[in-house]
Amino acid sequence: MLRIHDAVSRRLLGLLAIAATLVAVAGCGSSSTSSKPAAKANPNGKFTIGYDVYWLGNSWSVQLAEEFKAAAARDQGHIKDVVYTQSDNQVQKQISNIQSMIARKVDAIIMTPISPTASVPVIEQAKRAGIPVILVAAQSNTTDYASDVRADDVVFGRTGAQWLVDTLHGKGNIYALNGLAGYSTDTLRFKGAQEVFKKYPGIKIVANAHAAWDTAQAKTAVSNMLASHPNVDGVWSQGGAMTLGAIQAFKAAGHKLVPMSGENSNGLMKAWKQLIDQGDTSFDSIGVVNPTWVGAEALTQTLDVLEGKPVKKDDLVNPAPITAKTLDRYARPDLPDSFWVNTKLGDADVKKLFAR
Amino acid sequence: MSARSGPRRPAGLGATTRAGLKPAIFVTLVSVLAVVVAAIASAPFRSSTNVESLLFQMAPLLLVAAGQATVILIAGIDLSVGSMMSLATVLAASGSAFGNSAVAVVAVVLLVGAIGGLANGLGVLSGVNPLVMTLATMAVFRGVALLVLGQPGGSVPSGLLTPLTNVYGHVPLPFVVALVAIVLLWFATAETRWGRSLYATGADERHAASAGLPVRRTILTAYLVAGLFAALGGLALVARIYSGDPLVGDPFALDSITAALIGGIAVTGGRGSVLAVVPAVLLLSLTDNLLNLFGVFSYWQYVAKGVILIVTLWGYHAAGSPSGLLAMARSGWRARDARAARGTKA
Structure with a gap:
């Protein structure tokens, strides 16, 4: 039971304005995508690396990101730029973040899949765009990643x-x-x-x-x-x-x-x-041990992939567990409870992290 | 009868539709401007990858925000839409339970959405505050979603996934469906008897009832629409994650409210246009997208969205159409009732 009013034309105008916006957005994508072949190995190049911080909501995830940052600072000779995004443990956000890195044409993407299934399409998309994806600390139900560094x-x-x-x-x-x-x-x-x-x-x-x-x-x-x-x-x-x-x-x-x-x-x-x-x-x-240093290891793998060196597809690191016998080597009474032992962070980096 | 539903809409519902859309022109202009500026300033923004990503990203929020807008129009709120979306994704990913038939999956998802929405509506009708009722069902839907699928995964029938992920030119199917659904919903709210009842109920429930409008049925159907659109939004999410995830919808509960408010739906009910969620969602998605492309740390995205919300509400206020919390601050229930009463006598 519809009642059309005389103001229909005006309403249609409003509708048209909104439609115009959307056409404008859609029109932006007119440049066609040519899917590049897989990135060529480049032994001496400097690379732009995309790193998606999956979360900063607990001390482990913070230290994971810090391990990567410290490793990137140590390895500046191979890195032109690192593009950071942060996904806040939200699947949707992570997909958008990775897609924005693909749009920015980074050389490689490092990510921690928040969901093993939801990450599949975006990893495949990156591969089609010729961008290798290195997974860190979690897994994805696809084989289209270049390497996965994690504790099982x-x-x-x-x-x-x-x-x-x-x-x-x-x-x-x-x-x-x-x-x-x-x-x-x-x-x-x-x-x-x-x-x-x-x-x-x-x-x-x-x-x-x-x-x-x-x-x-x-x-x-x-x-x-x-x-x-x-x-x-x-x-x-x-x-x-x-x-x-x-x-x-x-x-x-x-x-x-x-x-x-x-x-x-x-x-x-x-x-x-x-x-x-x-x-x-x-x-x-x-x-x-669920080591936070997989963040650093992921960078090593990424640079190896970009330089054309062979890498382990599934780099499972499960270091020897800490027992009563080895406890003294790891316990750090001088640091807070939220610190994760068995780190590759330098002492200066650790102090800086907990001084904040 | 339209004169009875308040002095702000003396000329009937056509005027309401116009009045609802007029303030949205501001948000529309801002979002168009943002698109143009971004397209000029950023090459990655213009890339097809990014445009498709943006439109895929918008589809679920468009749907769920439109449903949310409908409920807010009757001065209600639905916190359960996020969990309903999650539930829709895990049902879609349990396709094998429905013989891997795409039609069966869609039917089950929509049915569950409708039942969930009806449950919310019945709860509200029984006198439970909408905030409390939907907070409770939010927990129930999440629990059911986790029972259906305890962790992200499952498998979506290919007969459903293939059309869902289809892209025409650079426009994904879920986005087209979302737009069509919103236009239909907008038409229903603006031009039908149900829509009249919706606005009248939102403006003043008692008044609408005394005017002989089917207030209870209207409340029930508004929550039903929110449940249905949340379920549809869940299917649009499946197009993005290709799987089910019992927690994936969580952020949408608040995001949908934000989008509806930016679109100028008054949190006190009875004012605004469902169609205006389109530029609102575009603006919100652009914020994430642009800040990402320009490498701004993501915590600023939250700050930016909060600022946009406040600024647009001030915009509506300045335009003489107070919306959201400002409307609440300016006109309490009692003051509005009094005005409505005066409107009747006039």
Whole structure:
């Protein structure tokens, strides 16, 4: 039931104005794309590199970006310019950022895919435009990238789980602390752990929570778990900050500490060292390493790709985990909890990062 | 009957349509100017890669902002649209559950969008504040999306993905669909009995009811439209991410509100034009796009968008058509009710 008014022409004018805008935008793309062949190797050139910072929302992601920046500063001889974008952990934004780098015709793109699937089309698009894409610290469901430098999350989960099972001699009730639902890191680490636990019927996960890789949330979650399942022999945690939260929760509840898997976060290293110094024998841990220096390694790979040197397509780095024996080499009591040990950052860079 | 719905629209709905569009001329001009300046200043901006990227990027926000605008027109708000978009993407990526049929997937997605929107509408009708109701459904939709697909991935039926990612010249199909859908929605809000009821309800619910307008049905359909357009927006997102992602829609809840306000939809309801979200979305997308191309650190994008929002609201204010929060500050509920009452007697 429509009622057309006499002012229709005026409204159409408004509509036309808006349509004109869109035609103007669309018209901009009139220059046709010629898909370049793959970039030619250039052994002595200087390159423009696009680096998409996927997030600056936690200390790990900040240090990852810092490792890259420091490496880029060390390697100025090969770099003309670095174009930085920041995706704020938003898939949509990352796609736009990468596409803006393609439009700017950078020589190579380094990115941390926020989503393994959503990143596929844009990586393929870059390849069609002749721009190699180097992935860092995460993976994508395509083979069109030039190289992927990361710690394998399944191995990460498995390493902590295997250590826990061995320490408990294959028997006991455990808590599982996961990260954030909906993130592939979370799923893959837990998958690795479950692969191990499935082989040991004596191991029972009596409580499981998502604590966002966060100390405070883990403390709350574990406090609740201790109330409902006080019989616990171990904790599998897929993050060092969460392990620290678990330690705090056990202490607050007056519960005897148990072996807990962990990560290379300085907060855990410091707490662990302190427990050893206090002579606590009920606690033990393992610092499974998710190195921030993959940021620096990604630059090495990128320059190798651009200079035509052979690179490993999947450069999986899973450094040896930190144990009670090697703990002293890594723990940094002089630095804050948010520092990630096993870094390639120089001491001056680290101090600068935490002086801010 | 139009005279009863308030003194600001004495000449009936045609006038409302004009009044809604007139302030948008400013935003339209600014966005056209921005396009022209950018095209001259930046070679990468003119590249086909960038233009396609920009239009692909605009499509989901256009759709969800148009739905949001409809709800804001009745003085409501819908925070759940972002989660509904995520839910739409994970449903689209669960194509195998629907026999990998593109038609079935689209039907299921739209049906879920409609049901979600209806749920919001029924909640609001039952007396729950729209902010609270849609905050709750936001959580529910997110939970369901995570239950359907716990992590990004899934596989979208190729029969759906191929047309979705189709590009005519440099204009992607989702963008065309978004424009057509918005023009249809604008026509419905501006020229039909439902649209009249929508504006009247937004201006003054009690008044519209006493004028014999189907207020309850209007509220219900407005939320239904928001749910449907969010679901469509989710499909437009699939064209960008080729997969499902249970969290991908999150930023759209607030972005859609921002776009609607920049488009001049008064947050107090009853004023503005759905069509004006088009230049608003263009302006917002250009901000990201240009700051990116000029290498400005992305945190400035947030600052820029915030400034644009405030500046445009001042613009509407100066043009004598206060919008958004300024309208709220200037005319409280009571003051407006009083004016509306005077309008009736006149």
